[in-house]
Amino acid sequence: MSSTAIDPQVRIGHVHLKVADLERAIGFYRDILGFQLMQRFGDSAAFLSAGGYHHHIGLNTWESLGGSPPPRGSTGLYHTAILYPDRAALGNALKRLVSAGIRLDGAADHGVSEALYLRDPDQNGVELYRDRPMAEWPRNPDGSLAMVTQPLDLEKLLLEAAA
Template identity: 70%
Template sequence: MSEHIHPATRIGHVHLRVADLERALGFYCGVLGFALTQRYGAKAAFVSAGGYHHHIGLNTWDSAGGGPPPPGSTGLYHLAVLYPTRAALADALRRLDAAGIPLTGASDHGVSEALYLDDPDRNGVELYWDRPEAAWPRDAAGGLQMVTQRLDLAALRALTA
């Protein structure tokens, strides 16, 4: 089993159980700006960016009115949304600020800059952009050296000022 998966393979979408579909749509479409691509009755919906069929599925099939899993249980740590540019990430931060949604973290990983927050169902969400690969930090042997440093939010906010 030494063969690797095809290098062009990507994660296509994530499907989340939510307690309130309209509240989840308000966050993913209203705050983050995803487009609603389809409703599946009153209990599920699909949202996307750029006309894709769906990046995120939301459903209440087994979770209507439910709460998040308790701390210490298994499940989703976070979903990550990759923005194409630093300016697009700055716009996402502007949207969060305008909606009064607090960050749970913000990190510069060397390879990327990331914002961390919770959706209304306390699913973890990472919003990030990747630096160009040529700018990724490397060790003397050329190996990738990801880091976790404090992200300069003021500089990111200044991109939309």
């Protein structure tokens, strides 16, 4: 095994989710979270993005039409993390969730980031978050990260949503 580190410019480009009901999933990612529908493949797949990119989220029913979520205690994707550019944008996302009546599983301040946790209609975990600037990340005396999990003040986050 090589000890060469991965190129620091590598990024995770998109996530492709198996869903039971394509229209329901499109409705969540487009109408509630605000992604743009870029392309459909009939009634079995759709591709959505932010900012006109070809896709950040792929949805399909190829192996899952009418299916049920994996049972607790099974392996699989824990959550898809969607990075917002700043606190105001994350506040806007929270405002959309509240308006749509979407229940949060949790919300946390991790020191390096602030995050909202929820589930999509197929019970896939979704994290909506914003990173703090690296210079503000909490550090241990040896320079390593000192991430935490503390409550996130949702009322204050809503107040910072762009008008």
